Amino acid sequence: MNSSLIYEILLYLNSFYFGMFALCEFGMGIFKAVNLPYPTGTVISEFLLLLFLCCTEFVRIFLGRKGNLTERGLAVLVSIGLTVPSIFGVLYFLIWQTYVLRLEVVLCAIQLILQGLEVGFALLCLLSFYKSGAY
Amino acid sequence: MKNLVLKMGNSAALILGISTFCFYVCIYAQNETQSQEINSTEANIVCTNNVTDDMNYVCDLDKANVTPSSAAITETEDFNGTTEIVGLESTLSTEVVSIANETESGLPVTISTVKSEIQTTKHSETTTETVPATTEMVLEAQPVSNEICACDLSMNSCDINCCCDGDCSDNDRLAFSACHTRTSFNFDSRHCYQTHFVYHNNTELKLVRNEDGLFCIVRDNLPERFTYQNRKVVTTLLEFNKLHRNHKTFSWPAQEVYRPLFDSSAPFRQGSVIWAVVNRTLVPFSLPMKVTHALCQASRAMYYLNDWSGTCQVPASDVERCESHRELSANTFYKGFTVLVSPQFINETYDNRLKEDCPADVCIPVTVHLCSELKSKISLFEQCTEVSDLQSAVYNSALQHCQNVVKEVRYMIYHNGTVGITKVYAYVWLTNMTLNTRLSQKFSITFHWAKDTETFHRSGNPGYIVGKPVMSGKKVTQIFGTEGEIDKEAIEIDENPEKWLSIAGAKNDGRCDLEGNEGNSLRYSVTFGENRRSSCMIFVSPSNFTSPSACAALHKAVIQLLSGNMVANVTSAKEFNFYIATFGDAKVEDTGDWTQVILESVPSFLTSSSRSDDWTLTCKGIVTSIHIDIMFANVGSLAVPQAKILGSVFRFGPPHDIMFTCSSLHCAHETDEQHFEVVSSVSFVDVTKPAIVEFAEPPVYEVKLPHDFFYPFFSNSPLLRPSNALVLVSLFFFPSVQSRLH
Numbered sequence: 001m002n003s004s005l006i007y008e009i010l011l012y013l014n015s016f017y018f019g020m021f022a023l024c025e026f027g028m029g030i031f032k033a034v035n036l037p038y039p040t041g042t043v044i045s046e047f048l049l050l051l052f053l054c055c056t057e058f059v060r061i062f063l064g065r066k067g068n069l070t071e072r073g074l075a076v077l078v079s080i081g082l083t084v085p086s087i088f089g090v091l092y093f094l095i096w097q098t099y100v101l102r103l104e105v106v107l108c109a110i111q112l113i114l115q116g117l118e119v120g121f122a123l124l125c126l127l128s129f130y131k132s133g134a135y
Numbered sequence: 136m137k138n139l140v141l142k143m144g145n146s147a148a149l150i151l152g153i154s155t156f157c158f159y160v161c162i163y164a165q166n167e168t169q170s171q172e173i174n175s176t177e178a179n180i181v182c183t184n185n186v187t188d189d190m191n192y193v194c195d196l197d198k199a200n201v202t203p204s205s206a207a208i209t210e211t212e213d214f215n216g217t218t219e220i221v222g223l224e225s226t227l228s229t230e231v232v233s234i235a236n237e238t239e240s241g242l243p244v245t246i247s248t249v250k251s252e253i254q255t256t257k258h259s260e261t262t263t264e265t266v267p268a269t270t271e272m273v274l275e276a277q278p279v280s281n282e283i284c285a286c287d288l289s290m291n292s293c294d295i296n297c298c299c300d301g302d303c304s305d306n307d308r309l310a311f312s313a314c315h316t317r318t319s320f321n322f323d324s325r326h327c328y329q330t331h332f333v334y335h336n337n338t339e340l341k342l343v344r345n346e347d348g349l350f351c352i353v354r355d356n357l358p359e360r361f362t363y364q365n366r367k368v369v370t371t372l373l374e375f376n377k378l379h380r381n382h383k384t385f386s387w388p389a390q391e392v393y394r395p396l397f398d399s400s401a402p403f404r405q406g407s408v409i410w411a412v413v414n415r416t417l418v419p420f421s422l423p424m425k426v427t428h429a430l431c432q433a434s435r436a437m438y439y440l441n442d443w444s445g446t447c448q449v450p451a452s453d454v455e456r457c458e459s460h461r462e463l464s465a466n467t468f469y470k471g472f473t474v475l476v477s478p479q480f481i482n483e484t485y486d487n488r489l490k491e492d493c494p495a496d497v498c499i500p501v502t503v504h505l506c507s508e509l510k511s512k513i514s515l516f517e518q519c520t521e522v523s524d525l526q527s528a529v530y531n532s533a534l535q536h537c538q539n540v541v542k543e544v545r546y547m548i549y550h551n552g553t554v555g556i557t558k559v560y561a562y563v564w565l566t567n568m569t570l571n572t573r574l575s576q577k578f579s580i581t582f583h584w585a586k587d588t589e590t591f592h593r594s595g596n597p598g599y600i601v602g603k604p605v606m607s608g609k610k611v612t613q614i615f616g617t618e619g620e621i622d623k624e625a626i627e628i629d630e631n632p633e634k635w636l637s638i639a640g641a642k643n644d645g646r647c648d649l650e651g652n653e654g655n656s657l658r659y660s661v662t663f664g665e666n667r668r669s670s671c672m673i674f675v676s677p678s679n680f681t682s683p684s685a686c687a688a689l690h691k692a693v694i695q696l697l698s699g700n701m702v703a704n705v706t707s708a709k710e711f712n713f714y715i716a717t718f719g720d721a722k723v724e725d726t727g728d729w730t731q732v733i734l735e736s737v738p739s740f741l742t743s744s745s746r747s748d749d750w751t752l753t754c755k756g757i758v759t760s761i762h763i764d765i766m767f768a769n770v771g772s773l774a775v776p777q778a779k780i781l782g783s784v785f786r787f788g789p790p791h792d793i794m795f796t797c798s799s800l801h802c803a804h805e806t807d808e809q810h811f812e813v814v815s816s817v818s819f820v821d822v823t824k825p826a827i828v829e830f831a832e833p834p835v836y837e838v839k840l841p842h843d844f845f846y847p848f849f850s851n852s853p854l855l856r857p858s859n860a861l862v863l864v865s866l867f868f869f870p871s872v873q874s875r876l877h
Contacts, residue, residue, distance in 0.1 A: 031350065035325070037360050100354035102327055 002128040003068050007121035011065045014114045018057045021107050025050050025093060032099050042098055053089035056082055064122060073129040080122050087115055286315040327351035395419050395436055403477040403553050405440040410475040412498045415489040420474060422544075422578045423447055423462050429573075431462050437580055440550070444579035449540075451570055454530045457537035462576065465503075465525040468544045469561045473498035477555030501546075504562045519562050526565075535570065542566040546580040557585045575643075592632060594663060595719020598770070598777025601664035605765065605780070606716035607636040610726060626714055626723045636661040636715065638763070638815035639696050641671030647696055647813055649673065658699060661763065661817050663719075663778065668816040674808045680752035680795055689793070690757050694738050697761040697815055698785065708734040715765070717780050735786040752795040760788030760814040769823040781822065788814070 029050065033043045060082040067075025094100065094108035286297035293303035298314040327348075369375045395408040397417055411420040419436035424445045426432045431447035451457045461467045473493060475481070480497040481489070506519035526539045543564040549557045568574045583590070594603035608628030629635065637658035642648055648657040648671075659669055673696075679689050694702055701713050714729040721728035738758045765783040769776035793811050 028350070036352075037357075039357065039359075095354070096356065098355075098357045099352045100356070101350050102353050103349035105353050106349075 002071050002125070002132050004121055004125040004128070007068050007118065007125050008065065010114060010118050010121060011061050011068070014057075014111075014118065015061045015065075017114060018054075018061070018111065021111055022050065022054050022057075024103065024107055028101055028104060032101070036099055038098060046097055049089060049092060053086065053093075056086045056089065060086055064118065068122075068125055071129055073126050076122050076126050076129070080119055080126075083115055083119050083122075087112065090115070325350075325352050326355065327353050397478060399478045399481050401478070403439060403479060403555055405438075407439040407478070409437045409439055409548075409556070410478060411472040412475055412489070412493050413472045415492065417475070417489070418472075420472075422546075422580065423576070424578075429575075431576065440582050442579075442581050444577065446575055446577045448573040448575050450573045451537050451540070451568055453570065457530045457540075457570065458528055460528070463528045463537065463540040463574075465539065465541050465544075465563050465565060466527050468541065468563065469501040469503040469525075473500050474556060474559050476557075477553070480555070499556065499559060501559045501561050504560060506562050506564050525563060530570075531567075534567075536567045537570065538567050539565045540568050540574060541576060542574065543577040544579075546578075548580065548582050549585045550582055551585045591630065593720045594632075594716070595778070597718040597720045598779060599663040599719045599767070600778075602662050603719060604632040604660045605636045605663055606632075606719070606721060607732075608714055608716075608723070608729070609712050610714055610729075610731075624726045626716075626721075626726060626729050628723060633658075633660055636763075637699055638667065638669055638761075638817060639671060639699070639813065640669050645672050647671035647673050649692055649696060661765075663767075663780075664819050666816075666818045668814065670812050670814040672810040673813055674810045675793065675795060676808050677752060677795060677797075680754060686754035686757070689754060690738075693757060693759060693813060694787075696813060697758070697787070702734070702738070702785075705734065705737055708737060711785075715780055715783050718777070730780065730782055733782065733784045735784055738787045738790075751797065754793045756790035757793045758787045758790050759793075759811060761816075762786045762788065763815075763817045764820060765817065766820045766822050768821065773826055776823075 026047075029043070029047055032038075060079050063075045063082070064079035067073065067077075067079060090108050090111050093104055094112070097104075284297065284299040284301075287294055287300040287302070288297075291302060293307045294300045296311045296313055296315050297303070298308065298311065369378060397408075397410065401407065409420040410417050412418075421434035421436045422443075422445070423431035424433055424435040425447035429448045431449050435443075435445070437443065449460065449462045451460065451463065457463065475493070476497055476499060503522060503525060504519040505522045505525060528540045529538045530536075531538045541563060543562075545562040547560040547562065549560075551557050566574070594600065594606055599605070606628060608626040610624060611627045612622050612624050614622045637660050639647060640657045640659045642657055659667065661667065673689075673693065675689070679685055702711070705711050711732060711734045713732045714726075715732055717728055717730055763783060763785055766781045767778050768781055770779050771777045791811075795809055797807075
């Protein structure tokens, strides 16, 4: 029994949190697109990026939970790998997108903290898997 | 199981690959779109971020407010700081306010000090470190608009009040009273931080206020929306024309010289040219007019049924010009031509000249009247007499002036519609003028129906029309009957609209027309809806200050001038017999259509004193201004609003002391003149109420009971009859019967 409870809790929490995050981002995207001027194409690319982030996050959380519960190190490893594009995606919404709203700063910060914690616990989890030789 | 994991790993790797590819595509697309715009301010953002933490200092706003000293300047020359101001009074209450000099708005690019150069390099360094994607854009990263110092116009010299001028030293800036409006910062209320200027000072201090709200913009990565797009310089004609075609352009219309054409077949109606016949030649009937300056330079063709009036000036520079100038001589305006009744009477095709003399019923001569001075009390016809011939302008060498020059010509043309002109009258006023002066001439033409006797011009029907004179008059009471039992009230108004409500005007030299008596003075009509202010000068000499009675006379003269003889013998506001018509078509018999002008205060000369010491003579308490407030509202349908005057007030200004400062001891010079200004003004106030929907009140049902309803059992009650009693009983006891009865 090497599965990490905290990692599972974090992932479970993150799955709901990210659902909310994506919904909020989508809503704010529409809000900004309506209210503020955008260079041509930027709105579409930002929405595409959100879509990409959704996909990455879904796969990341799915693989993380699966790997944690079935004690498969590879899945957890892939999940950790997917954290990189995911973090970049969140960072994009935090820093590089055309207009950053205050709510986005808050949401992105929480998401980043969650992701950081998950990476940490995923590594601990992996370590325990390797120790017990379950891989 | 292992297979599955492998598969999952494969698919995950695939997804990872695709998604990273996607991510970079998106990032690339984003960069592409941003680099389409010329500027990117990645540099700014990073800079401010990095630097904000370095320098934080608190500065007291009050101190900065009061003394824009050199200390304050040096404090803020470190542009990269974020300054926190705590405890700001008034508009910003107790909010924490921070003063920041964002690099995007605070740094003038032209500053040539070493410091700013260092800062710029610093920016680029930090940018290259943190945002590798935009390294190549760093050099052109500064937006242009915010760095322009538009007031720096003289090179190598300090421009006065130009705070961003790099040529000015701190000491130089101390001499500035204010800063020229610099290029205004970009303002968007949706930003979390709004910048306001603390005050116009020599420093670069700006105020940033925290705005609450989750949806405010924390970071704006698109400052280009505050800058214009750059366009390339056009080098070829092809490009120029292409650009030119795509944009709206204004071109001057091709000027055509308009020459009225004679056309006998066209109907003679409003706007047709009136023709005069001079020596068998047809020319448009025209009057002198001014074009670019006051002189009579051109002549204007007169059009049928279009009333016109104009003034222009004629100079008389020498003797010869006095006698030879056409416009000065009265002959020009009635002699030597006849007026064509209607073009339709000439059948032949027009070729500049008529083949034979114009018959007398087709070409009519001008009947000329010589008029004496304009007076209000008598009508135009009484002061003018018909004459057969007028003297032409002559130079009088004894008096050294030009005699019998034309001052005013009024044409009155009687017509019969399309049938044509029936009569042409010219009313001529003559005057004398000294040489080397200019004479202001007035020409006018009016059209009247031949069948009309006397027309009275309304100021609107029913509501006032903007620009029409405000009707005013006096109330008179006529007593009929032998014992004066039937008294009839009516309003007496002048036929001449110029004699209605008016304010004092100035003569050519700016003096008030004090001498003009009984409406002869120069006054401007108060026209509906047009606010007007006019002032003139009253010149006083030491003789005006000799005694209290002289001061009182001066006071009275001013009041007369201001009110137009209306407040002459008024002692109380109620006595003020001056009425204004509420509607433009008010009838004189109907006094309800008129509203009495309210006099705010009766100007009385109480402090009648003239004081004179050696150097000043004073008249105390002279009223020098009047303000007429007229209140109106639109009534009736929204589609055709009718302006109704609700009331008006004459307000005399506060009394002033008129002083005469002597130039020499004891005011010896009796001829010395000094002046004071007398002001009259009119303003119209619109108090129209917005349209409201009003419904009729529900009708009131009056329930009537028989008069003996409550006493049905008295002997004489009709209710007590057997049949009624039966009904009553049945009503009480058999409710079912009741329904059947109905």
